[in-house]
Amino acid sequence: MEVLIVAVLLFSLLSLVTNFLVKGKRMTVKTEALSSLQREATKLSRALGRDLARACGDRYQWGTEGIIFLSTKSTDSAQPTLEFDSATGMVLWKKWVAYSLDSETQTVRRYTQDLAGPTPDQFAPPSAWDLADLAGLPVNEGKTVANNILEFVPTGKADSQSMEFRIVAVGRVPLGNMAEKDKELRVEIKTMLRLGSVAP
Numbered sequence: 001m002e003v004l005i006v007a008v009l010l011f012s013l014l015s016l017v018t019n020f021l022v023k024g025k026r027m028t029v030k031t032e033a034l035s036s037l038q039r040e041a042t043k044l045s046r047a048l049g050r051d052l053a054r055a056c057g058d059r060y061q062w063g064t065e066g067i068i069f070l071s072t073k074s075t076d077s078a079q080p081t082l083e084f085d086s087a088t089g090m091v092l093w094k095k096w097v098a099y100s101l102d103s104e105t106q107t108v109r110r111y112t113q114d115l116a117g118p119t120p121d122q123f124a125p126p127s128a129w130d131l132a133d134l135a136g137l138p139v140n141e142g143k144t145v146a147n148n149i150l151e152f153v154p155t156g157k158a159d160s161q162s163m164e165f166r167i168v169a170v171g172r173v174p175l176g177n178m179a180e181k182d183k184e185l186r187v188e189i190k191t192m193l194r195l196g197s198v199a200p
Contacts, residue, residue, distance in 0.1 A: 030173050030183075030185070033171055033172075033173040033185050034185055034187060036148075036171065037148055037169040037170070037171050037185060037186075037187040038169070038187050038189075040146045040147055040148050040149060040169045041146070041149070041167045041168075041169040041187055041188075041189050042189070043145060043146045044099075044108055044145055044146035044149060044152060044167055045165070045167055045189065045191050045193070047099075047110065047145045047146075048067075048099060048145075048152070048165065048193060049191075049193045049194065051069075051071060051073075051097050051099075051110075052069070052163070052193050052194065052195055052196065053193075053194050053195070053196055054071045054072045054073045054081065054082070054196050055069040055070060055071055055072075055097070055195060055196040056069060056070035056071075056091075056093060056122045056196060058122055058123075059122050059123070059127075061127065061130065061131050062131070062153065062154060063131045063153075064101070064103075064151065064153065065100065065101060065131045065132070065134045065135060066098060066099045066100040066101050066108070066131065066134045066152075067098070067099050067152075068096060068097070068098045068127060068128075068129055068130075068131065068134075069096070069097055070093045070095070070096060070097075070122055070125070071093070071094060071095050071096070071097045071112075071196075072091055072092065072093060072094060072196065073094060073095070074094040074095060074114065074118075075095060075112055075114055083118065084120075085118075085120035087120075088120050090120035090121075091120065091196075092118035092119065092120055093115065093118065093119055093120070093121075093122055093125065094114065094115055094118050095112050095113060095114045095115055096112065096113045096115070096125075096127060096128040096129065097110065097111070097112050098110070098111040098112075098113075098128070098129055098134060098137070099111075099145065099152070100134035100135070100137055100142065101134075101149060101151070101152065102135070102139075105147075106147065106148050106149050106150060106170070107144055107146070107147050107149070108144075108145045108146045108147075108149050108152065109137075109139065109142030109143060109144055109145060110142060110143045110145050111129075111137055111141060111142045111143075113128035113129070146169075148169045148170060148171045149167065149168070149169055150168040150169065150170045150186075151166070151167070151168045152165055152166070152167045152168070153165065153166055154166075155190060157192075161194060161195060162192045162193060162194050162195055163192070163193055163195055164190055164191065164192050164193075165190070165191055165193055166188060166189070166190050167188070167189050167190075167191070168186065168187070168188045169186070169187045169188075170184060170185065170186050170187075171184070171185050172184055172185070173185055
């Protein structure tokens with residue numbers, strides 16, 4: 001009888017320890033997955049912020065497919081980031097930049113297209129792309145900026161120098177139990193990104 005009681009107590013103790021370890025492992029996996037999603041959303045926010053700081057405030061196109069804008073930075077790293085037209089004093093625009101969201105793979109890629117030559121007139125160069133073109137751009141020509149991104153869109157909150165973006169990253173984490181094999185995790189950040197200026 002005493003042996004049976006000891007066995008039951010040991011089994012109960014072992015069950016509690018196992019349950020504690022399993023829950024701890026699940027929490028660790030979930031925390032790591034959330035951290036990974038946070039990193040991806042932050043990578044996109046930083047890259048977009050760097051580019052928008054050199055962008056033309058009057059020539060944006062955006063939608064669920066992505067965003068397209070003019071930039072003062074040339075793809076040639078030897079050229080200065082910011083140059084002005086000697087005749088007008090206006091900023092010289094040098095290329096188009098596009099951030100495209102592939103909704104199937106949840107990958108954001110960055111594409112660039114140089115203008116024929118620097119121009120102070122932000123309305124003169126035709127756009128390299130329209131929003132509808134973004135889905136068809138060759139994957140190998142774009143640079144992967146972030147993964148697991150469900151959406152990145154302006155929220156509508158803006159002023160003359162910045163625009164708020166909402167970035168949503170999603171992923172699945174395995175839970176390893178019969179009732180619920182995995183769970184969708186979602187990280188959403190809202191951030192005000194500084195916009196470039198066309199003023200001389």
